[in-house]
Every structure is written in structure tokens, then in C-alpha cells.
Amino acid sequence: MTEIIKHEPTTVYIKPPKGLAALNLRDLWIYRELVFFMIWRDIKVRYKQTLLGALWAIIQPVLTMLVFTFLFGKIAKVSSDGIPYPIFSYTALLPWGLFVGALNQASRSLTSNHNMITKIYFPRLILPVASVLGGLVDFAIAFVVLIGLMVYYSVTPSWASLWTLPLFLLLAIIAALGVSLWLSAINVQYRDVNYALPFLTQFWLFITPVAYSSKVISEKWQLAYSMNPMAGVVNGFRWALLGSGSGPDASLWVSVAISFLILFSGLIYFRNMEKTFADTI
Amino acid sequence: MAIAISVKNLGKRYRIGAAQTKFKYGMLREVLVDVAMTPVRIYKGLTGKAVRGTSSSSSFWALKDISFDVEEGKVLGIVGRNGAGKSTLLKILSRVTEPTEGTVSVRGRVGSLLEVGTGFHPELTGRENIFMNGAILGMKNAEIESKFDEIVDFSEVSQFIDTPVKRYSSGMYLRLAFAVAAHLEPEILVVDEVLAVGDAEFQRKCLGKMGDVAQQGRTVLFVSHNMSAILRLTQEAIVLNKGQLLMRGPTQEAVDYYLSSGQAQAGERIWDVHEIPASSAPFRPISLKVKDRSGKVVDTIRSTEPVYIEFEYQLDAPITGLRIGFYLSTMRGEYVLTSFDTDDPQMFDQFDSRKSGHYISCAEIPADIFNEGRYGLGVNASSFGVRRYFMDENALAFNVDISGAPGTQWLEPRVGPVRPRLEWKIEKLV
Numbered sequence: 001m002t003e004i005i006k007h008e009p010t011t012v013y014i015k016p017p018k019g020l021a022a023l024n025l026r027d028l029w030i031y032r033e034l035v036f037f038m039i040w041r042d043i044k045v046r047y048k049q050t051l052l053g054a055l056w057a058i059i060q061p062v063l064t065m066l067v068f069t070f071l072f073g074k075i076a077k078v079s080s081d082g083i084p085y086p087i088f089s090y091t092a093l094l095p096w097g098l099f100v101g102a103l104n105q106a107s108r109s110l111t112s113n114h115n116m117i118t119k120i121y122f123p124r125l126i127l128p129v130a131s132v133l134g135g136l137v138d139f140a141i142a143f144v145v146l147i148g149l150m151v152y153y154s155v156t157p158s159w160a161s162l163w164t165l166p167l168f169l170l171l172a173i174i175a176a177l178g179v180s181l182w183l184s185a186i187n188v189q190y191r192d193v194n195y196a197l198p199f200l201t202q203f204w205l206f207i208t209p210v211a212y213s214s215k216v217i218s219e220k221w222q223l224a225y226s227m228n229p230m231a232g233v234v235n236g237f238r239w240a241l242l243g244s245g246s247g248p249d250a251s252l253w254v255s256v257a258i259s260f261l262i263l264f265s266g267l268i269y270f271r272n273m274e275k276t277f278a279d280t281i
Numbered sequence: 282m283a284i285a286i287s288v289k290n291l292g293k294r295y296r297i298g299a300a301q302t303k304f305k306y307g308m309l310r311e312v313l314v315d316v317a318m319t320p321v322r323i324y325k326g327l328t329g330k331a332v333r334g335t336s337s338s339s340s341f342w343a344l345k346d347i348s349f350d351v352e353e354g355k356v357l358g359i360v361g362r363n364g365a366g367k368s369t370l371l372k373i374l375s376r377v378t379e380p381t382e383g384t385v386s387v388r389g390r391v392g393s394l395l396e397v398g399t400g401f402h403p404e405l406t407g408r409e410n411i412f413m414n415g416a417i418l419g420m421k422n423a424e425i426e427s428k429f430d431e432i433v434d435f436s437e438v439s440q441f442i443d444t445p446v447k448r449y450s451s452g453m454y455l456r457l458a459f460a461v462a463a464h465l466e467p468e469i470l471v472v473d474e475v476l477a478v479g480d481a482e483f484q485r486k487c488l489g490k491m492g493d494v495a496q497q498g499r500t501v502l503f504v505s506h507n508m509s510a511i512l513r514l515t516q517e518a519i520v521l522n523k524g525q526l527l528m529r530g531p532t533q534e535a536v537d538y539y540l541s542s543g544q545a546q547a548g549e550r551i552w553d554v555h556e557i558p559a560s561s562a563p564f565r566p567i568s569l570k571v572k573d574r575s576g577k578v579v580d581t582i583r584s585t586e587p588v589y590i591e592f593e594y595q596l597d598a599p600i601t602g603l604r605i606g607f608y609l610s611t612m613r614g615e616y617v618l619t620s621f622d623t624d625d626p627q628m629f630d631q632f633d634s635r636k637s638g639h640y641i642s643c644a645e646i647p648a649d650i651f652n653e654g655r656y657g658l659g660v661n662a663s664s665f666g667v668r669r670y671f672m673d674e675n676a677l678a679f680n681v682d683i684s685g686a687p688g689t690q691w692l693e694p695r696v697g698p699v700r701p702r703l704e705w706k707i708e709k710l711v
Contacts, residue, residue: 010388010389011386011387011388011389012376012386012387012388013384013385013386013387014373014374014376014379014380014384014385014386014387015380015383015384015385016379016380016381016382016383031419033416033421033422034416034417037412037413037416037417041402041405041409041413044404044405044409045402045404045405048404049404113400115399115400116399116400116417117377118377119377119393119399120375120377120393120399120417120418121375121376121377121391122417122419274379275378275379276378278372278377278378279295279378
């Protein structure tokens, strides 16, 4: 036997969960290594036994961009704020792809790992969190194409706005995680989520300025429109990378507030349902 | 001595609502009717008028008012019939599910040999799965690295360590998975033999590992139906029945209490009306009993004495060519024997046709047949080549105690499901 790593046993108190303390985010920190392992597993496994492998991370947004360019840019001649339409839509497709991919992966994360949930303890939050963060790799791969597009169309971002890009990425993750927590927890009990999700994402695409500019929305609808966190994210991406639009304003803060609202309500709902996951899954 | 586990007034309530039983049998017609009724249900749900019968969710307590402490380094046995709450208790202790009331404090990491292979991904290699599985079981990365070579040696799959585990044979897969779980070295080990799967070798390994862990002064909780294993491996035991803790004491006392209290239907199976499928008519099973020589219903039989198996049933109409069959199997699912009540040609002629009425088919299994362990008994009622009326492959289970059986002067366990008393002769030739 090799030497055994000694550690002082910690005492765990198991009791019926109550209140906000029940969020138990400390456990998530203790199990942080597992989060990385789960992300790593998801990435390793994602494109196994596919012909094109990680190329799919590029093919999906690029093909969508080409279709959008043809339909909206060439045929419908949708305004793209004076920016070449391909780069206009691709900039939006990046965070949108991250968001939709996260929703798809995370909503199934609990049900597809049911054997883990019914057998061992680990913070259940790890599963949707890892699914959402795992999408960042695809995002990074697809981002390379954007750089190519920017060079091709000679679009130079200004440093004054570029530094905000990570913040908008963070906002996209917060929004995706919040919605994912709701969907994954509901999915444990009602598999209807699997059937509703395609409609949800399709509908959500219509109310997000991916294929069109948010300027086409009339003034009186602007507030309602910015209730969609992804509207804030997409406008933010365009502003940070392409300098389009006026930059952060009141409507962005509406998006931010709604994102956090979804995240916190999602956390509470998830934690509330968590205690019965092993029994109902 | 420090307390490793302290359980106070623990309770766990499960809801048995309509949601779980609905569509259990997945009939399309039921599904369609249910879909058609959805608006009605939603309307009634909103207005507070619950649909009669379906949405009134009843609940039951799988555990209620359980309190006990386990000192560090103790091996505690947990005995009780199926549904007594043993597995629920272990699930709460390992934090898979949360209690409805009460508290538990657990000092140290809880590991279970049941978690074997949890989180293994078929596409990942053996090496990758070791790290993945270790992390899921709560090991730190550095800890896994320090034990990596040992785990690989133990699993005996070192040449395939960089092959995806989907290409492994099931034996290799299980060995690798067990190797990781066995090296977790938790402060508290939980072993649920009732749920343990795998071959005899694997189960032997599990028990061996349990022994090692106990020797190292760690705390072990051991759940089993096998009273001899409980007696051999634990010093103290608790008895659960219907979610209540009946007693706690030295293992011998607890096991005696459990066996003698004849809890519920030990050694006996009685079919409720709703358990009998409509398709079995006109055959109606009533009860199946395992009895000893004195006619007492027993859960544990002695290998050195004959056993009587009694199947009571009702025929609501005459059946031609009916035969009642018993299937004996080990807990690992290997059949030991099959026998029918009209195997004997004379019986076959005499009972060619059975009139409607109330019957008992009873078989005597002679002494010196069974080896130590737990056996499953299945029943079957059929007319050969015509129809199978009724079948219950797992009607009941009983234990065999081998004290006094041949070869018990050696304490080693014997392999094989039978332990007959053979006529041996030893001749000295030179």
C-alpha cells in the first residue's frame, strides 16, 4: 500500500433543508474539481465518433450565418446598421449559439445522469453548471471564425468598447444558467421539457435581435423588448465588437436585472426540487 | 470513543401520488383518454376540485423516529424485511436523498461499494474514467494520482488502460470500477448486500473489502438478508420493521429477535386480490409457505432437516393437465432445481384433470440439499403446451443455516448451491 493521504474528517449535518442557507453554495466550492471533470468529460465525449469532430462547432453558426445572409441580407434586405450583414449576424449567432447549446445540454443534464443522482451524493448543481460552461469551448472555436470575418471585412474594434466583451459573455452565461436551472429541474419530473424546448428556443430567437437589428423595434416596445436578457447580450456583443449602436443604456440594466432574477429564482427552485430528485427521476 | 454517525428522530416520507403509478402499464387507450381529460383536470385543479381518486396523493413514512449512534470503528448490521426502510436509511446517510424530518450528523466521508462504476462513460478510456469516477466519489485529484498505479494493479486491466471502456468485457469493466471504489478509503463504509449485483467472485470481493475496512478501524454499516453474514461480520445490529427501529443490541440477540418475531410474512407469501392478474383465471393463488418439520412457517431453514413447501390455491373452474411447479434459485439467479407436482407418472394419471375447488400442493425437499445462503422460490401453474395460468418467479426467499451440515468443521465457505451428504469411502491400497 502506498501512503494514505490523511485528512481530518469533517462532520456533515444532514437535515431537512430550510431557507436560503439551503442553497449550499459552499458545497459547490468543495466539489469544484468535479465541475472541471464534468466539463472535461462533456467536451471529450461531445464529438466522439463523429466524422467532422469539433468542426461542428464552426459549421453550425457559419451555415446559419450563410442562410441568414441570403434570406435577410440579400432577399429581405433587413437593415444591419451599416455593417456587412454576414458579420452583423455572426456576431449575434455566437452568444446565441452558446445560449441555445447550454439550454439543450443542461436541460437533459440531470435526466441523462440519473444513475449518478440515485446512487451518490454530490451537489446536483454541478450537472447544469458544467453543461453550461462546457459550451464555452465551442464558443471559443466559433470565435476564431469571427476574427477571420473581421479581418476580411476590415472591421477594427475599438478598445474603448472591446474590454466589455467578457462582461457580456458573463451576462450570457448568467442568463443561460438561470434558464437551465429551471428547465433541468422541471425536466426531472416532467419530461415535457424535451418536447417544449425546440419551440421555446425558436420563439426566443424571434424575440432576440439575431437576424435583425433591435432598432426596428418601436420606442414604446423597447422596454418590453429588453426584458429578454439575450437582447441585452446580443446588442452588447455588437457594440463591443463592431461598435454598432449606442452602447450600454437603461435597457441593458433591465436585461441584467432580469438575468439575475432568473438565476436566483432558478437557484431557489432547483434547490427546492433537489431533495426529491433521487426519488422522482 | 468518538461518535461517527448520530441519527436523531429521523423520518422520511414518500408521496405515492397518481403521478408515479400513472401509465405504469403504458396502454395507448389510457394515454389517449388521459390526454383528452387534461383540460378537465387542469380546470378542476385550478378551481380546487380535485378529480376523485387520481390526484389525492397519499404518503407513507419509509422511516419514522429513527434514532441511534454509531461509534467510530464499529461495524453495525442492519436487518429487516424488504420495505423495512434499510435502503432508505442508507440513502439518507450517503446524502442521496434528504430526510423529511430529524437530523443526522456524519463524521467523515461516506463511501459505498454500490457506487461501483457510477459516472463511468463508455467513450472515455480506463485511465480517464479512473479520474472521472474518483472525482465523482469525492476524491481529490492529488489523491487519485497517488493511488493510480495501485488502482490499475488491483483492476488487472493495465494493458487496456488507454482503451475506451466500451471495448471492455463486462468483467474488466466491473473490476476497474470496483478498484476505484475500493481505493476511496472512506471513514464510513456503507454496504448494501441486498442490492449488490455481480457474480459470486465480485460479492466475495465486496465482503473481503468490508472486512479489511473494519480491521483498519473504520466504521461500517452492513445491510444484508444473510443472517450468517451479519453474524460473522458485525458485533452489533439494529432491526428495522416498517420504518421503525424495533431494537438494537449485540448481533446474536438482534438476529434472534428478528427471526423469532416472525416479522410480517417471513417464509410466507400471501397474494392479495389486486396482485393476481386477471389473465390467471380460473386459477387463483392463495399462499406459499416454507415450513419446517414441526409445521411452523420459517424464514430460515436448517440444511440438515427436510423442508416443506406448500402452495395453496383455488380453482374456479376445472383445469385439464394442470401442473404446479416450484423453481428454486440462488440469489444470484442460478437455478438450483425445478419440480412439478405431477412429475410422478402415478400422480400424473390421478390428477389429469382437477375439478374446481381449494387445493394445496406440498413438496418435501429432503435434508442435506442446500448449501449456506439465501434461496429464491418461484411458482408456476400451467398446462403443458396449452397455457400458463400463473407465474411468480420471485414469490419468496428463505435462508439456509448450515450448522451440522457435512464439512462444517472447517470454517471456510463452500462453493456451489448444493451441499449434499455424499457417501464417501476411503480405501487404503498399500
